[in-house]
Amino acid sequence: MKEHSEKGKIYGPGDYSRKGTTYLSADVCVVGTGSAGAVVAAVLASAGVDVLVLEEGPYYASEDFNQLEHLMIPALYRESANQMEECFNISVMQGRCVGGSPVVNMADCVMTPRPVHEHWIRYFGYAGPSYCELSKANEINTRRMNVNKIPEEELNENNRLLLESARSLGLSARTFENNRVNCVGCGYCLIGCHYRAKQSTLVTFVEDALKDGVRLFSRARAERFVWTKGRARVLEGVFLEKDSDVPMGRFEIRAHEFVLAAGAIHSPLVLMQSGIQIEGIGDNLSLQPQMPVMALFEKEIVAYRGIPQAAVVDAFEEIDDEKGLSGFRIEGIMAGPAMSSSFGPGSGLEFKQLMTRFRHIAAALILFPDRPSGYVRVKERGRALIKYRFSDELARTIRKGLKEAARIYLHAGARLVAFPTLPGVTVKSLNDLHRIDSISFTPAHVRMISAHPQGTLRMSERGPVRPDFRLRGFENLYVCDSSIFPTTSSSHIMLPVMAYARVAADRLIQAL
Amino acid sequence: MRKRDFLKLNLTRREALTLGIVAAGYSLFTSVVRVRASEKAGTPATMTTILKYAADALLPPGGSLPQAPSQLGVPEEILQFVSKQPPSVQKDFRSALMALEVMPILELRFKRFTSMSPQERVQYFASWEKSRWGLKRKIFVALKSAVTFAYFSHPEVWEKIGYEGPLI
Ligand SMILES: Cc1cc2nc3c(=O)[nH]c(=O)nc-3n(C[C@H](O)[C@H](O)[C@H](O)COP(=O)(O)OP(=O)(O)OC[C@H]3O[C@@H](n4cnc5c(N)ncnc54)[C@H](O)[C@@H]3O)c2cc1C
Numbered sequence A: 001m002k003e004h005s006e007k008g009k010i011y012g013p014g015d016y017s018r019k020g021t022t023y024l025s026a027d028v029c030v031v032g033t034g035s036a037g038a039v040v041a042a043v044l045a046s047a048g049v050d051v052l053v054l055e056e057g058p059y060y061a062s063e064d065f066n067q068l069e070h071l072m073i074p075a076l077y078r079e080s081a082n083q084m085e086e087c088f089n090i091s092v093m094q095g096r097c098v099g100g101s102p103v104v105n106m107a108d109c110v111m112t113p114r115p116v117h118e119h120w121i122r123y124f125g126y127a128g129p130s131y132c133e134l135s136k137a138n139e140i141n142t143r144r145m146n147v148n149k150i151p152e153e154e155l156n157e158n159n160r161l162l163l164e165s166a167r168s169l170g171l172s173a174r175t176f177e178n179n180r181v182n183c184v185g186c187g188y189c190l191i192g193c194h195y196r197a198k199q200s201t202l203v204t205f206v207e208d209a210l211k212d213g214v215r216l217f218s219r220a221r222a223e224r225f226v227w228t229k230g231r232a233r234v235l236e237g238v239f240l241e242k243d244s245d246v247p248m249g250r251f252e253i254r255a256h257e258f259v260l261a262a263g264a265i266h267s268p269l270v271l272m273q274s275g276i277q278i279e280g281i282g283d284n285l286s287l288q289p290q291m292p293v294m295a296l297f298e299k300e301i302v303a304y305r306g307i308p309q310a311a312v313v314d315a316f317e318e319i320d321d322e323k324g325l326s327g328f329r330i331e332g333i334m335a336g337p338a339m340s341s342s343f344g345p346g347s348g349l350e351f352k353q354l355m356t357r358f359r360h361i362a363a364a365l366i367l368f369p370d371r372p373s374g375y376v377r378v379k380e381r382g383r384a385l386i387k388y389r390f391s392d393e394l395a396r397t398i399r400k401g402l403k404e405a406a407r408i409y410l411h412a413g414a415r416l417v418a419f420p421t422l423p424g425v426t427v428k429s430l431n432d433l434h435r436i437d438s439i440s441f442t443p444a445h446v447r448m449i450s451a452h453p454q455g456t457l458r459m460s461e462r463g464p465v466r467p468d469f470r471l472r473g474f475e476n477l478y479v480c481d482s483s484i485f486p487t488t489s490s491s492h493i494m495l496p497v498m499a500y501a502r503v504a505a506d507r508l509i510q511a512l
Numbered sequence B: 001m002r003k004r005d006f007l008k009l010n011l012t013r014r015e016a017l018t019l020g021i022v023a024a025g026y027s028l029f030t031s032v033v034r035v036r037a038s039e040k041a042g043t044p045a046t047m048t049t050i051l052k053y054a055a056d057a058l059l060p061p062g063g064s065l066p067q068a069p070s071q072l073g074v075p076e077e078i079l080q081f082v083s084k085q086p087p088s089v090q091k092d093f094r095s096a097l098m099a100l101e102v103m104p105i106l107e108l109r110f111k112r113f114t115s116m117s118p119q120e121r122v123q124y125f126a127s128w129e130k131s132r133w134g135l136k137r138k139i140f141v142a143l144k145s146a147v148t149f150a151y152f153s154h155p156e157v158w159e160k161i162g163y164e165g166p167l168i
C-alpha cells in the first residue's frame, strides 16, 4: 500500500520519516482542525471528496484528558496558553491540538446576531453568504453538536450567584446555550472533556470526517504555499516531534484546492510566509479582550466544579446595525488553581493568603467586543508577532465594565473584588470603585485574555478574501476561519465560524 | 512540566537593547568581582539561584501555605521547561533573570538581588509590579505566571487550599 494512503486515519510522529521529504496528494487539503477545518473536512468528505487535513497540534483522545492543568495546558494550547501580544497586556489563547480551540473552549453557543451581519453589509461592502444561508448552515451544525440551553437548576454556585445578584439589581441575566450532553460537572472544560460530554469538534466533526475517509496528519505544520499565476501549486511544511516543536522531517502536498483554516493568527502567517502580498493580510485584528475578576466570599463557592461558564449578565451588551456588537457582558467562569493563580492580583503573602481561600473565590470574565485595533506579522517561522492597541473608547468601556462587575459582586456580599492589573486593584466597598479609574492600558499594565481573535483576512469589499471564500487573485485557495469576519462576529465565535465553514464547503463542492 | 512559554517576554527592540546592556554590565561586574573578591558574597549567582530567590520572593514561605516554591522544586521545573524552548526564549529568560539580579546595583542599592535579605527581596521584587518602567512589569508578569502556575500544580499545595484535584 502507498505510504500514508490509509483512509480515516490520524497520522502522528510515529508514522513520519525523519529523512528527506514526504510527498502527499489529495483533491482538497485543509489546514487546521478547529471550528472551521473540522466542519469543512466533514462536509467535503461526506460528499465523497478525497480530503487530507493538516494539524500542527497533537492528537489526544477524550480518555487522554487527565484533568491535570500542568500537563494538559502545555499539550493542548498554543504556546502553553501564553501567546502574548507585544504589549504584554493580553494573552491570546488558542487551542493547538486535533479539534482546535473547541477542545479547550467553554462550549458557549452564540450565533452572529443579524444586526452585525447588516452592519457588515452597510459599512464594509460585505457581499458574502446571506444571513438566511448562514442560519440554515448553523441549524445543521447545532443539531450535530446537540446545542441546548443550560437549565437554571444546573448552575453551580459561582454562576448562580452572578445571575441572581445581577437580577436583583434589575439587570438582565440568563443562562447560556451550550453543546454539552450528559455533563458530569467536573469543571475541566478548559483542559479537555474526559467524558465526551462536551460535543466539541473532536467528538463530532473530526470523527465524522474520519468515518468518511479523511486522512488527518497531526503534528504537521503548514509553512508556505508555492504558487504561480493565481494558483497554489504545493503546500510545504514540517512534521514536528511529539513533545517539542523541533522539526523532524519535511512534507510537500499537491492538491486541486487548498483550504486555510488555521485561525485568525496563523492563517495570515502562512500567507505571509508564502510571500503572498495582498493588501490587508494580517490587518484589522480584533481580540475581544476579556478581563478576569475574582471576588472573595465568606461562604464556600467551589467555583471550579460544575459547568464552569453557564450564566451571563447581558444587560450592558449593545447590538445594532450601526455599530455592530459593542458594550460588554459579564460571564461566570473558573479554571483550576494553576491557571487561576496566574491571573490573581499582586504577589507575596497577601496573594498566597487569597489563594488559600480558593474554595471561597467566585470569578467571572468581562468580555469586551472591540473595534479592529491590531495586526499580525511573522515573528519567527510559525510564531506570530501580535500588535494590539487599546483605543480610548475601549479603555473607558473596560473601566465601566469592571465597575459594574464589582457592583454585582459587592451586592452579592463579596468581601473583596480583585482585578489582575499591575499594580493589582482591589475593591472592598462601593467607595473604592474610583480605584478602577487608575487602571492604565499602556504596556504590561493589565492581565487580560483573548479567546476570540478575528478579522485578519477580511471578507469585505477591499479585503483579502472574496465573497466566495477565495483569496483575492487566487483560484484554488480558500479561507474560511475566524480571520474572515470584517468585525467581531459574535460574543462567542465558534458557531459563526462553523456556519461560514459549512457554506464554504458547500460552495467548494459545487466548484470541484 | 513540558512546553510552557511563560517566559517569552516579547521584548521591543529598545527593551532588548536595554537588557543586552544590563547583561553585558552584569558580565563585566561579575568578572570584576570574581577577580577582586575572594569570599562567597562576590560569587556570581547562577540562574538557578536567582530563579529560586525570585520564586520565593513572589510566594514567600509562611502563612497557611507554609511551603516556599523552592521547597517544592518549582525553580528546577521551570528551568527544565525553559531548556526545551527555542533559543530566543531561553535568551530572553536568562536576560530577565540577569536584569533582576543586577538592577538593584544600577539603582544604587549597592547589593545584588541574591545578596539581599529574604524580606528585602520580597519588597524589592514586589516594587517591580508597580514600576513605571514597562520592562520591569513584563519581567514581573512573566516570572509570576511561571512560578504561580508551577507552584499551584503541586498536590501538596492543593491540599492546603482545599482543591481535591482530578476526579478520575
Ligand atoms: C479557552 C477558550 C475558550 C473559548 N470559549 C468559547 C466558547 O465558549 N464559545 C465559543 O463560541 N467560542 C469559544 N472560544 C473560541 C472558539 O473556540 C474559536 O474562536 C474558534 O474555534 C476559532 O475557530 P478557527 O477554526 O478559526 O480556529 P481554531 O479552532 O483555533 O483552529 C485552528 C487550528 O489550526 C491549527 N493550525 C494553526 N496553524 C497551523 C499550521 N500552520 N499548520 C497546521 N495547523 C495549524 C491550530 O493548531 C488549530 O488546531 C474559545 C476559545 C478558547 C481558546
Ligand code: SF4
Residues within 6 Å of the ligand: A180, A182, A183, A184, A185, A186, A187, A188, A189, A190, A192, A193, A194, A195, A196, A197, A198, A306, A307, A308
Ligand atoms: S464540566 Fe461537563 S463538559 Fe466540561 S469537562 Fe466536565 S463533563 Fe465535560
